[in-house]
Amino acid sequence: MQNHTGAPKGSWLTDPRIRAWVFQVVTVVVVIGLGWYLFHNMQVNQQHRGITSGFGFLNNSAGFGIAQHLIDYTEADTYWRVLVIGILNTLLVSVLGIILATVLGFTLGVARLSKNWLINKVATVYIETFRNIPPLLQILFWYFAIFLSLPGPRQAHGMLDMFFVSSRGLNMPAALLAPGFGPFVVAVVVAIVATVLMARWATKRFEQTGQPFHKFWTGLAIMIVVPALAALLFGAPVHWEIPAIRGFNFVGGWVLIPELLAVVLSLSVYTAAFIAEIVRSGIGSVSHGQTEAAHSLGLRNGPTLRKVIIPQAMRVIVPPLTSQYLNLMKNSSLAAAVGYPEMVSLFSGTVLNQTGQAPEVMAITMTVYLAISVSISLLMNAYNKRIALIER
Amino acid sequence: MSDIKQPGADGIIRMEAVNKWYGQFHVLKDINLNVRQGERIVLCGPSGSGKSTTIRCINRLEEHQKGSIVVDGTELTNDLKQIENVRREVGMVFQHFNLFPHLTILQNCTLAPMWVRKMPKKEAEEIAMHYLQRVRIPEQAHKYPGQLSGGQQQRVAIARALCMKPKIMLFDEPTSALDPEMVKEVLDTMVGLANDGMTMLCVTHEMGFARTVADRVIFMDKGEIVEQAKPDDFFDRPQNERTQLFLGQILH
Numbered sequence: 001m002q003n004h005t006g007a008p009k010g011s012w013l014t015d016p017r018i019r020a021w022v023f024q025v026v027t028v029v030v031v032i033g034l035g036w037y038l039f040h041n042m043q044v045n046q047q048h049r050g051i052t053s054g055f056g057f058l059n060n061s062a063g064f065g066i067a068q069h070l071i072d073y074t075e076a077d078t079y080w081r082v083l084v085i086g087i088l089n090t091l092l093v094s095v096l097g098i099i100l101a102t103v104l105g106f107t108l109g110v111a112r113l114s115k116n117w118l119i120n121k122v123a124t125v126y127i128e129t130f131r132n133i134p135p136l137l138q139i140l141f142w143y144f145a146i147f148l149s150l151p152g153p154r155q156a157h158g159m160l161d162m163f164f165v166s167s168r169g170l171n172m173p174a175a176l177l178a179p180g181f182g183p184f185v186v187a188v189v190v191a192i193v194a195t196v197l198m199a200r201w202a203t204k205r206f207e208q209t210g211q212p213f214h215k216f217w218t219g220l221a222i223m224i225v226v227p228a229l230a231a232l233l234f235g236a237p238v239h240w241e242i243p244a245i246r247g248f249n250f251v252g253g254w255v256l257i258p259e260l261l262a263v264v265l266s267l268s269v270y271t272a273a274f275i276a277e278i279v280r281s282g283i284g285s286v287s288h289g290q291t292e293a294a295h296s297l298g299l300r301n302g303p304t305l306r307k308v309i310i311p312q313a314m315r316v317i318v319p320p321l322t323s324q325y326l327n328l329m330k331n332s333s334l335a336a337a338v339g340y341p342e343m344v345s346l347f348s349g350t351v352l353n354q355t356g357q358a359p360e361v362m363a364i365t366m367t368v369y370l371a372i373s374v375s376i377s378l379l380m381n382a383y384n385k386r387i388a389l390i391e392r
Numbered sequence: 393m394s395d396i397k398q399p400g401a402d403g404i405i406r407m408e409a410v411n412k413w414y415g416q417f418h419v420l421k422d423i424n425l426n427v428r429q430g431e432r433i434v435l436c437g438p439s440g441s442g443k444s445t446t447i448r449c450i451n452r453l454e455e456h457q458k459g460s461i462v463v464d465g466t467e468l469t470n471d472l473k474q475i476e477n478v479r480r481e482v483g484m485v486f487q488h489f490n491l492f493p494h495l496t497i498l499q500n501c502t503l504a505p506m507w508v509r510k511m512p513k514k515e516a517e518e519i520a521m522h523y524l525q526r527v528r529i530p531e532q533a534h535k536y537p538g539q540l541s542g543g544q545q546q547r548v549a550i551a552r553a554l555c556m557k558p559k560i561m562l563f564d565e566p567t568s569a570l571d572p573e574m575v576k577e578v579l580d581t582m583v584g585l586a587n588d589g590m591t592m593l594c595v596t597h598e599m600g601f602a603r604t605v606a607d608r609v610i611f612m613d614k615g616e617i618v619e620q621a622k623p624d625d626f627f628d629r630p631q632n633e634r635t636q637l638f639l640g641q642i643l644h
Contacts, residue, residue, distance in 0.1 A: 207513035292453050293490035297504035297556060298479040300472075307503060311494045389493050390536040 042359060055364075057355045058083070064350060066341050068257050079351055086346040087368055093263055093342060094329040094372070100268035101328060102321075105275025112280045123276065131273035136334050138266040143338040147258035153249050162242055168249060170256040175238035180230070184237030187230030194226070195219040259340035263332065271328045275321060282317035283309060314387050322380035326373050333369075343368055404429045404560060404591055405450060410459035412445060419445050420456065421615040429559075432592045434602040434623075437612035438638060443595045446612070447562045450593070451482040464559055480508060483553030487565040489545045491537035497524065497548050498533040501555045509556065516555070523551040527581050543574030547581050554585075561585065563594040597642060603627060611635045 012018050046053050058079045065075055070088045073081060111123035130138070148167050151157070156166035164171040195218075202213035231237055243253030286309050294304040336345030343365055352361040403426035412420040419442050427433060435443040448454040449461060452468050452475045461468045463478045492500050501520035505511040511519075524530045527547035529540075537545055546566055553561060563582065567575045579601050586592055586605045596602065602609050602623055609626040611619045611634075619632045627643075630636045 209512050211510070287490075289486060289488055289490040290492065293484075293486065293492070294504075296451055296453060296479060296482070296484040296486075297553070298476055298508040299504060300476065303507050307507065308492055312492075315494075387494075390538060 051356055053357075053360070055360055057357050057360070060355075062351070062354075064354070066346065067339070068260060068341055079355070082351055083347055083364065086341065086343040089340070089346070090329075090332055090342040090368070091372070093260070093267070093332040093335060093340070096264045097267040097271065097328050097332065098325050100264065101271040101275055101324070104268060104272035105324075106279050108272060108276035109279025109283070112276055113283060127273045127276050129273075130269055131277075133270075135267065135270045135331050136337060138270050139263055139334055139338060142266045143258065143262035147262050150258075153245060156250075162240075164243060164250060166250075167258065168255065169258045169261060171243040171250045171253050172255070173240040173242050174252065174254040176241050178236050178239040180235035181237045183230045183234035184227060187227045188223075191223050191226040195222050198222065257340075259335065259338045262338055263335040263340050267328050267331055267334075270331075271324055274324050274327075278317055278320045278324065279313075282313035285316045286312045311387065312389075315384065315389060318380060318384040318387070322377060322384075325376050325380065329372055329376065330369065402429075403427055404464055405593075406460075406462045407446075407449075408460050410446075410449065410456045410461060412442075412449065412454065412456045412458075419615050420449070423459070423615075423617060425610070425617070427560075427591060427593065430589045430591055432586050432590075432605055432607045433594065433610060434606040434608075435593065435595045435610045435612060436597060436599075436602065436638075437618075440614075441612040442615040443610075443612045444564050447484075447564060447593050447595060450560070450562060451479050451484055453484075476508075480556060481558055482560045482562060483556060483558035484562045485546070485549050485553055485564065485566045487569050489537070489542070489549045489569075491545055491549055491552070493537050496534050496536055497529070497540070500537065500548060501552045504552070505555050519557075520551070520555050523554045524548070526554070526584070527551045541574060542570045543577045546570065546574075546578045550578075550581055550585070560591045560593070563592065563596065565595050565597075567596065567598055599627070599643060611638065613638070 009015075043053065060079060061076050062079050062082045063075050066073055066082070066085055068089060069085045070092065071081070071085065073085060108123045108126060111119045112127065114120045114123070147169070150165060150167045153164070153166045153168050153171075156164040156171070158164050162173050198218055199215050202215045202218075205211060205213060227237075241252045243250040243255070245251075290308055290312065291304060294308045299307070332342055333344040335342050336349060339345060348361055348365045352358060355361070405425065405427040407423050407425040410420055410423040410425075411418070423442075423446060425446070435446065437443050445454055449456045449468075450463060456468075464481050466474050466477050468475060468478060491497075492503070495503065498517060498520055501524065502513065502516040505516040505519060506513060521530055521533065524533055527550055529544055529547055529551075532540060532544060532548070537548070540548065550561075550566075566582070567578050570578060575598070579598060582592070582594070582601070583605055594601075594606075604623075606623050608620055609623050610617055611626070611630075611632070613634050619626070619630065619635045621631075626635075627639065630639055
C-alpha cells in the first residue's frame with residue numbers, strides 16, 4: 001500500500017498495519033524459540049538417562065498378553081502389532097458406539113417431540129438422567145454393577161442354548177466357513193444386484209406412471225429367498241460353533257468381553273442423550289410454516305416429515321452431531337479405567353510403561369486420535385455440504 | 393348488505409355458525425359465510441379480527457370448535473380422509489411464501505402432485521412449467537427459493553398451489569411481507585387468476601385490488617363479520633360505524 005497522494009501520516013507506532021506485522025513476527029519468534037528449547041531439553045535429558053530416542057522400539061517384541069485383539073496376536077509379536085490392535089479396538093468401540101448412539105438418539109429425539117404424554121416423559125427422563133452423569137462413572141457402573149455382577153459362566157443366563165450372558169461377557173456362536181460359503185457369497189451378490197435393478201426400475205416406473213411399488217418388501221424378499229436357495233442347493237455357507245462349558249469357562253464360539261460391552265453401552269447411552277437433544281432442536285428449527293405449507297398442499301404427516309421437515313432439520317443437526325461423534329470417539333479413551341485394551345490403556349499405558357519412550361508414544365497416540373477425528377470431520381462436512389441450502 | 397345475493401345450498405364453501413376459541417379467547421363468533429363457485433371475496437379488518445383464522449379454518453389449518461364448514465360438498469370433521477380431500481381442492485398462499493428452501497422451484501411445484509395425486513414425474517413437471525409460465529418465471533425453474541426475490545417467491549408459491557389444480561384459492565395477506573415495488577407483480581398475477589374464474593378468498597389490505605377484483609368485501613372485527621357488501625357500496629357507503637372508522641384509518 002503506497003501513499004501516492006502524500007496524505008499526512010500518523011506516527012508508525014500507532015499504525016495498525018505496522019503493529020500487526022510486529023506482533024506476528026514476535027509471536028513466530030517466541031513459538032519457534034519455545035519449541036526448540038523444549039526439544040533440546042528433551043534430547044539432553046534422554047541422553048543423560050541413556051534412553052535412545054526414535055521409533056526403533058516399535059520393532060521390539062512386546063511380550064505381554066492382550067485381552068481382545070481383532071487380528072492374530074501372540075506375546076512374541078512387536079509393538080507395531082500392539083499399536084495396530086490398539087487402533088482397531090478404538091475404532092471398534094467408536095464405530096459401534098456411533099451407530100448405537102445415532103439410532104438411539106434419533107429415536108429419543110423424535111420421542112421427545114411426541115404428543116403422547118408417556119413417550120414424551122420417558123424420553124425426557126432418559127435424557128436428563130444420562131447426560132447429567134459423568135461418562136466415566138457410567139462406564140464404571142455398567143462394568144462393575146452390571147456386567148461383573150452377572151453370574152459366573154456355569155450359572156450363565158442362556159438364550160436358545162446358543163447365547164450366554166455371564167460375568168465373562170456375551171458368548172455366542174461363531175461362524176466357521178463351510179463348503180457352501182462360495183456359492184452363498186455369489187448368491188448374495190446376485191441378490192444385491194437384482195435388488196438394485198428392481199429399485200431403479202420401480203423408481204423409473206413411479207416417475208413415469210406415478211404407481212408406487214413396494215421396493216422395500218420386494219427387495220427384502222429377494223435378499224432372503226436367493227441366498228436361502230443357494231444354501232439349500234449347495235449346503236450351509238457356515239458351520240456354527242456353539243459355545244459350551246468346559247471346566248470353569250466357555251470354549252468355542254465368539255465372545256464379547258464385558259469391558260467392550262460396558263464401554264460401548266455406556267458411551268452410546270450417554271451420547272444418545274445429547275444426540276436426542278440435537279435432533280429435537282433440529283426438527284424444532286424448521287419453521288411451522290413449512291408444515292402448514294405441506295399440509296395445505298394435501299401432504300400427509302408421513303411425507304411431510306420425510307420430504308419437507310427432516311431434510312431441512314438435517315442441516316441444523318449435522319454440525320453438532322459431528323462434535324458428538326468426535327466426543328464419543330475421544331471418550332472411548334475412558335475405557336482405560338476398566339482395562340479395555342484401546343489406544344490409551346494399551347499403547348500410552350502398557351507400552352509406554354514398558355519402553356519408557358514417552359515422547360514417541362505420546363506423539364503416535366495423539367496422531368492416531370487426530371487422524372481419526374479429522375476423518376470423522378471430513379466425512380461429516382462432506383455430507384453437510386451435500387445437504388446445505390443454496391442461497392443467492 | 394341486503395343487496396348482496398347470498399348463495400344458498402349451492403355454495404362451494406358453506407360456513408354455518410362457526411365458533412373458535414384459543415383457550416379463553418373467542419376468536420370466531422358465529423361466522424356465517426357462503427361462497428359460490430367463481431366468487432371473489434376480500435376479507436379485511438384490523439389485526440386480530442379473525443380474518444386469517446377464518447380462511448385457515450377452510451382448509452383445516454385451524455380447527456373450529458362449533459358450527460359446520462362444508463367445502464365442495466365435504467364436511468370438515470376430525471376425519472383425516474375428509475380433511476385430505478378438502479386440502480386437495482383448496483390451494484393456499486401464505487404471507488411468508490413458505491416455499492420449501494431445500495427443493496428447486498420445479499421440485500416445489502411437483503412435490504404435491506407426485507405424492508398426493510400420484511402423478512407421473514414427467515406430467516407433474518409439464519404442469520409445473522405451464523403454471524410457472526403463467527406466473528412468468530419459467531426461467532427460474534431450476535433455481536432454489538433463496539435465490540429469488542420476494543415477489544418471485546410469492547409468484548412461485550401461487551404456481552405451486554395451482555399445480556394441484558384447486559377449485560378454491562385462499563390468500564393470507566399475500567403482499568404484506570413484500571417490498572413495495574414487488575407488490576404489483578403479485579397482485580397482477582392474482583388479478584389474472586381472478587379473470588380466469590377461480591374462486592378466491594383473499595385476506596388483504598390492498599384496497600385497490602379489492603375495488604377492482606372483488607365481488608364482495610367482508611369486514612371483520614373482534615371475531616365477527618361486521619359488514620359485507622359489493623366493493624363500491626363498501627368503500628363509498630359503509631353502513632357500520634366500525635367499518636367507517638377502519639376505512640378512515642387505512643384510506644387517506
